[in-house]
Amino acid sequence: MNVVLGLDGLDALVGVLREEGHVVIGPVLRDDAITLAELSSxxxxxxxxxxxxxxxxxxxREREDAAVFGHSAGPQSWKRFLHPPRRTLVSSDSTGFHAARDDTPDYAFLGVRPCDLAAIAKLRQIVASKLPFVVAAQCTEPGEVCFCTSMGCGPGAGDGYDIALTERLDADGHRFLATPGTEAGAAVLDRLPGRVATKQDVALAEQDVATAARRMGRALPEVDLRDLLAANRDSAHWEAVAQRCLTCGNCTMVCPTCFCVSVEDTTDLDGNAERAERWASCFEIDFSHLHGGAVRTSGAARYRQWMTHKLGTWHDQFGTSGCVGCGRCIAWCPAGIDITEEAAALSQTTEHGGERR
Ligand code: SF4
Ligand code: SF4
Structure with missing residues (x-):
């Protein structure tokens, strides 16, 4: 049953999830960005x-209203909780070897945008992680770099949530339409102060999400991207991108689905040793190190690898695209490289034939 919560109901939601033993993670304003951290209320x-x-x-930026989910994807994603940036695999000391224990908390994620809901599903195909309790926040206000509509990942929430919220502020007040997605979600909603939603509440929420879809400013070209990238392995366009790309790897660090890791060993003078995995990037020169050296030495080869995997060969590996259209790689690229523009440029040079070699 859909219910309508006020701000007191939202606060009660955080309280109930904490009472049930979850570590509740949600968006907070910190360091001049919307980041993710534990919520106490x-x-x-x-x-x-x-x-x-x-x-x-x-x-x-300060808004003219008090919306709590009125922001698009920030620099962090839920990846850091499901697939931490650094994780000990095994350690040893004078008493022997010790396998790392899985001490991942029982998370509840609150305010998961639909693009990130899709990213969590993709990531869980790859990394083993406990299933968090998920409260999605449907998107009614896309950011300038968002393109989830063209990836089929938003702005309405797809599968995978326990509760989906749709925020609305108007003359009738500040409220959240709460839709249960699982029995666990329905049981939590039963414990919250609120009222049963009317058909009008549901219609307004659907209208707000449909308006957000129409306001999406970017899109990937409507072509078979897997075929496009496979056909453009030798395109001159990769060199053009490499003129701008710093190979810094920011795009891979902020991407909610990039999952690559490197393994490193450390020792100290007391005889302790540790093997840990840490996030790695296909933009690192050593990432493609085989016998004799790296096989992707140029920036052009490394950008091509990233984009071809993300939009093309991910389909072969996992049966889906690796991109959810969150736009983080565009916002956090210091050179302002835009994956939608690069795909469009490849698509045009392929159509017109002249720039391929
Ligand atoms: S963030 Fe931009 S400059 Fe850095 S590696 Fe990615 S595309 Fe290149
Ligand atoms: S490739 Fe860019 S837009 Fe796509 S999921 Fe990764 S960060 Fe988001």
């Missing part, structure tokens, strides 16, 4: 804060 949410984004651009 709904007061920790970034009420009244939005963001402006663009290629190589991200700024928080």
């Amino acid at each position: 709904a007061a920790d949410l970034p009420s009244g804060w939005g963001v402006e984004t663009g290629p190589g651009h991200y700024r928080v």
